[in-house]
Structures are given as structure tokens and as C-alpha cells.
Amino acid sequence: MNPLDSKKDYQDFVNKKSPNSPIIKNCFNAFWVGGLICSIGQIIMSICKSRGISQEISGTIVSIILIALSAFLTGLNIFNKIGKFAGAGSLVPITGFANSIVSPAMEYKSEGYIMGVGGKMFTVAGPVLVFGISTSIIVGIIYLIFNTQSITLV
Amino acid sequence: MKKIGKQTIKFDCPPSISEVASIVGPKESKGPLAKYFDECLDDEFWGEKSWEKSESKIIKETVNMAISKSGFSSNSIEYCFAGDLLNQCISSSFGLRGLNIPFLGIFGACSTFVEGLSLSAIMTESCAEHTLCAASSHFCSAEKQFRFPLELGNQRPPTSQWTVTGAGAAVISKSGNGPYITHITTGKIVDMGIKDANNMGAAMAPAALDTLICHLKDTGRNPNYYDAIITGDLGYVGKDILTELAQKERIQYKICL
Numbered sequence: 001m002n003p004l005d006s007k008k009d010y011q012d013f014v015n016k017k018s019p020n021s022p023i024i025k026n027c028f029n030a031f032w033v034g035g036l037i038c039s040i041g042q043i044i045m046s047i048c049k050s051r052g053i054s055q056e057i058s059g060t061i062v063s064i065i066l067i068a069l070s071a072f073l074t075g076l077n078i079f080n081k082i083g084k085f086a087g088a089g090s091l092v093p094i095t096g097f098a099n100s101i102v103s104p105a106m107e108y109k110s111e112g113y114i115m116g117v118g119g120k121m122f123t124v125a126g127p128v129l130v131f132g133i134s135t136s137i138i139v140g141i142i143y144l145i146f147n148t149q150s151i152t153l154v
Numbered sequence: 155m156k157k158i159g160k161q162t163i164k165f166d167c168p169p170s171i172s173e174v175a176s177i178v179g180p181k182e183s184k185g186p187l188a189k190y191f192d193e194c195l196d197d198e199f200w201g202e203k204s205w206e207k208s209e210s211k212i213i214k215e216t217v218n219m220a221i222s223k224s225g226f227s228s229n230s231i232e233y234c235f236a237g238d239l240l241n242q243c244i245s246s247s248f249g250l251r252g253l254n255i256p257f258l259g260i261f262g263a264c265s266t267f268v269e270g271l272s273l274s275a276i277m278t279e280s281c282a283e284h285t286l287c288a289a290s291s292h293f294c295s296a297e298k299q300f301r302f303p304l305e306l307g308n309q310r311p312p313t314s315q316w317t318v319t320g321a322g323a324a325v326i327s328k329s330g331n332g333p334y335i336t337h338i339t340t341g342k343i344v345d346m347g348i349k350d351a352n353n354m355g356a357a358m359a360p361a362a363l364d365t366l367i368c369h370l371k372d373t374g375r376n377p378n379y380y381d382a383i384i385t386g387d388l389g390y391v392g393k394d395i396l397t398e399l400a401q402k403e404r405i406q407y408k409i410c411l
Contacts, residue, residue: 002402010347010348010360012397014395017394017398018311018312018356021309021311021312074307079305080306080307083306083307084310087308090307099305103303104303105304107298109201124302124306154254
């Protein structure tokens with residue numbers, strides 16, 4: 001059989017030839033780094049609560065500190081190394097979102113502050129925002145419809 | 155110059171590559187070919203404010219180096235073919251604007267340099283005494299244009315390749331001591347439907363094989379005629395694929411890069 005006979009044959013042939021990502025190693029690293037980031041968040045949360053700050057405000061403080069930390073490490077060229085090692089472990093928590101906004105801002109600074117930083121800042125995070133906000137609007141409308149007919153969802 | 159077979163040009167008096175020059179970035183400087191480059195940079199910016207400006211500077215300095223090494227005055231070089239990976243070929247057109255040589259911008263992605271060599275050779279044999287060809291790329295500017303920001307913490311799959319930071323230039327002359335360009339086989343676009351942008355070797359390998367087969371058929375040569383058959387960098391995966399596909403086509407060669 002010649003793999004160049006059809007596109008599908010060639011794709012199968014290429015899949016056989018291409019090495020896969022080391023998935024067990026990647027998962028393990030993502031698990032412990034992601035866990036570590038969440039633990040840091042929990043520690044900040046506990047400190048805040050022990051000082052008498054309410055649950056809600058403590059949560060906000062955790063987000064602010066983790067975002068600031070991640071943005072700072074992105075600027076120092078350290079976060080991309082953590083990300084390369086940990087993958088989803090550092091990408092899924094709020095640290096990854098901060099990184100996805102700071103990194104294009106840095107990259108496009110050379111094109112000026114308005115059209116560069118301002119215009120390109122959300123190139124990576126943009127889809128998350130668009131679909132995140134769209135989904136919340138749709139959920140809100142559904143909730144409104146059911147709520148006015150006195151059906152409680154929550 | 156005449157056409158033989160389907161896709162091949164044969165030169166009556168083969169143009170000579172009289173001089174070459176190359177400048178590369180930090181990663182290439184640590185590679186196995188480091189000793190063959192004329193200059194190795196240890197900073198991607200090379201004192202410039204953006205990667206695009208730095209790429210322009212690299213191609214400009216490479217071209218100047220090739221001309222000064224060749225010993226010809228830049229007035230005696232009649233045409234320049236150059237290209238790069240960026241939109242509207244800005245690195246080469248901005249980099250070479252001070253050159254004062256009629257300029258033909260080219261884009262062939264990974265094949266830009268060979269495209270330049272082919273056109274230079276044809277131009278040299280038909281009407282010019284000396285021509286110049288050059289190509290450049292920059293890892294950071296290419297990542298910025300085609301992929302993600304450098305600081306983004308994502309993972310690269312094992313099949314992904316790395317864009318070269320650097321430039322190469324060659325002066326082609328009507329007469330000289332060689333190496334000579336005796337034949338040109340221009341390849342077709344062969345799309346086998348690979349959609350993975352991180353597996354370029356697999357996407358390019360079928361075209362490389364197609365061109366190779368066509369060249370051998372047009373020239374009536376056997377692969378053993380050559381001491382080495384060299385392709386552009388297909389990476390580990392692409393090279394492996396090309397070697398196996400070639401074996402299936404019963405092409406045995408000595409060295410393939």
C-alpha cells in the first residue's frame with residue numbers, strides 16, 4: 001500500500017510516524033503544579049479569613065494576588081517556562097488567563113501603545129471573553145424567562 | 155538554457171555561486187552547523203527595538219557581507235532577489251532599501267532561498283553578469299505573526315519545528331569557479347491534507363519526494379549519481395517520512411538531510 005494514494009492514508013501514515021506528547025508525564029506535572037497554585041490560593045484565602053475578612057472579599061483578594069503574581073512572572077520571562085513544564089496546570093487557573101493577556105501586551109508593545117498594546121492585548125484571551133460573556137447572557141435570559149413564570153431554578 | 159522533461163531547466167553555461175554569507179541567531183549558534191556560519195549573534199534583538207527591525211538588520215548585514223566577500227563592487231551586481239516570512243516581505247524590503255540594486259521581492263515560505271537561487275541563476279544566464287539572492291527569517295517575528303506571543307505559557311508538541319533566526323545570501327555569477335547550478339527542477343505544490351500547523355515536516359515531505367522523483371525522471375539520472383541529496387529541514391518526523399516514502403518508490407540515496 002502506498003501512503004500517498006489518498007489523503008486519509010497519508011494522515012494515518014503520518015500519525016503512525018509522529019511521536020505523541022508524553023501524556024502521563026504532562027498530566028502528572030499539570031496535576032502537581034495546578035494543585036500547588038490552588039493551594040497557594042487556599043493559603044491566601046485562609047489568612048484573609050483569619051483576619052476577619054468575609055468569604056467573598058477573600059476570594060477577590062486571592063484572584064488579585066494570583067493575577068498580579070502571574071503577570072509579574074510573565075514579565076520576568078519565567079511564566080512561559082512554568083507553562084512549558086506544567087501545561088494546563090498553570091493555564092487553567094486564573095494565572096493562565098492573566099498570562100494570556102499580559103503576553104500579547106508585551107509582544108505588541110513594539111507596535112505602539114494604542115494600536116499595539118491596546119489593539120492586540122486580547123488576541124489570545126478574546127475568544128474566552130466573547131464566548132464566556134455570550135454564554136452568561138444566554139443563561140441570564142433563560143433564567144429570566146423561567147423566573148418570571150415563578151419557576152425557581154436554584 | 156533549455157527545458158528538459160516536464161519541470162526541469164538545464165543550463166548551457168551553468169552560473170556559478172561565487173560567494174555566500176550567513177548570519178544566525180543564538181539557538182543556531184549552539185547547533186552542529188555553528189562553525190560554518192559567518193557570524194553568530196548572541197542576542198535576538200541585535201541592538202534593535204523590535205524583532206522585525208532586527209531581522210531587517212540581519213538580512214542587510216548578510217547581503218553586505220556576501221558582496222564584500224565576493225570582491226565585486228555593489229554596482230556590478232545587477233539584480234537582487236530576496237524574501238522572508240513576514241507580511242509584504244518587510245524584513246527584506248526594509249533591510250535592503252539602501253542597497254541600490256534593482257530588487258525583486260519573492261515569497262516561497264520555506265522555499266524562498268531556493269526560489270531566489272533559481273531565479274538568480276536564470277537571470278544570470280540570460281542577461282546579467284552578477285546577481286544576488288537572499289532570504290531571512292526570525293524565530294520571534296515568525297512566532298508573533300503566525301503563532302502565539304513568546305511569553306505565553308503553552309506547550310509545544312514533539313513534532314513542532316523551530317523557525318531559524320538568521321539570513322543567508324549568495325552572489326551568482328556568469329562565470330566563476332563554482333559550485334555551479336547546472337539544473338533546476340521546480341516543484342509543484344503537493345497538499346496531502348495535513349492540517350496540523352505543528353507538523354510541518356509531514357506537510358512538506360510529499361512535495362519534496364515529488365520534486366525528487368520528477369528531477370530524476372527529467373534528467374534521466376539515478377539517485378546514485380549524487381553524493382548527497384539535500385532537502386530543506388523537514389525535521390525528524392518529516393525526514394523519517396520522506397525516507398520511507400522514497401524507499402517505497404525504490405529510490406535509494408546515500409545521504410539525505
